[in-house]
Amino acid sequence: MRFLIVMLAYLGAMGLARADTLAVDTGRGVRAWTTTELLSRPDARDIRVPGDVSYHATRTYRAVPMKALLPGVPADAHLQFTARDGFAAEIPASLIIDGHGAHAWLAVEPDGAAWPPLGAGKPSAGPFYLVWIDPDKGPVGPEQWPYQIATIKVLPDPAKRFPAMRPDPRLGADAAPVRGFAVFQRHCMTCHTLNGQGDAKLGPDLNIPHSPTDYLRADMFRTLVRNPQNLRRWPQSKMPGFDTHVLSDRDLDDLEAYLKHMAGRKVQP
Known part of the structure; x- marks a missing residue:
């Protein structure tokens, strides 16, 4: 032995x-x-x-x-x-x-x-x-x-796996919150859950108990996304900034519209 x-x-x-x-x-x-x-x-x-x-x-x-x-x-x-x-x-x-x-x-x-x-x-x-x-x-x-x-x-794609993330199905395919859901899937759900659903474990939930759009002005929300260190700074922060080459202004507008929309569709996990 x-x-x-x-x-x-x-x-x-x-x-x-x-x-x-x-x-x-x-x-x-x-x-x-x-x-x-x-x-x-x-x-x-x-x-x-x-x-x-x-x-x-x-x-x-x-x-x-x-x-x-x-x-x-x-x-x-x-x-x-x-x-x-x-x-x-x-x-x-x-x-x-x-x-x-x-x-x-x-x-x-x-x-x-x-x-x-x-x-x-x-x-x-x-x-x-x-x-x-x-x-x-x-x-x-x-x-x-x-x-x-x-x-x-x-x-399966996230819309099927996580129904509590989906916008209101009555919205048209080109509605800003629907486009914003696609942006959320590409850029946010790698780190964040929403309404308690998702597989990521790094960042906080973006709707429960509060969406960032509940407590941030529009300009501060954009700062959070574009350069999070200009809004909150701490040594363990892992959130990257998303410049316009990665996330266009229209995509950012759509993401904000999605989060505002989902703030009215909270589902307690």
Whole structure:
């Protein structure tokens, strides 16, 4: 027994006991991929990623084409990338399977060769990180670069999974709150729930007990979204700012309309 304990400690020190695993659930069963398996795939290659969203620099990774890990997944499916810290990125499969020129890659952190930390006191983006080449052709937003990925699942779209998030069904398809719900799905539900529904665990609920539109003036709401550090500042804050390249003024107007609308549709979880 003592010999076994000593050997496990030795292997751990040598980096051989590490078992980073990515679970991919395509709806036809779960496939668990280890770091070694992914790096050994014949389609793994070194890619250069200019303007990496998380590292704010050009980075080179050993990576696998993301769509190659999604066999049989239709373009109209919906994908959820869940990180170790509870961040849950919602990405339409069409963006990965046919990104109209934007190419998604799963970067894999090699055993024994950790990537740089994301900041002081922070871990790296590994072991698994969704990166993009030519993201502007998608277009792909910064919230669609999830890192420290633990699981990837094919799920129904959020409107079906979370009915308490939906605007009044009597609204027309081009109504501002309906458009704002689409903005919320792209940019907000990675970190926030609404009416107690959603899979994210990082940020507060945006309707219970109060919507930010209940207590913020319109200009302060826009400050919260554009540059949250100008409204509230604390060391553990993780909310990024959304500039006009990521979130247009019209999208921000629609998001505000959605949140105001949902403030009148509160559902206690």
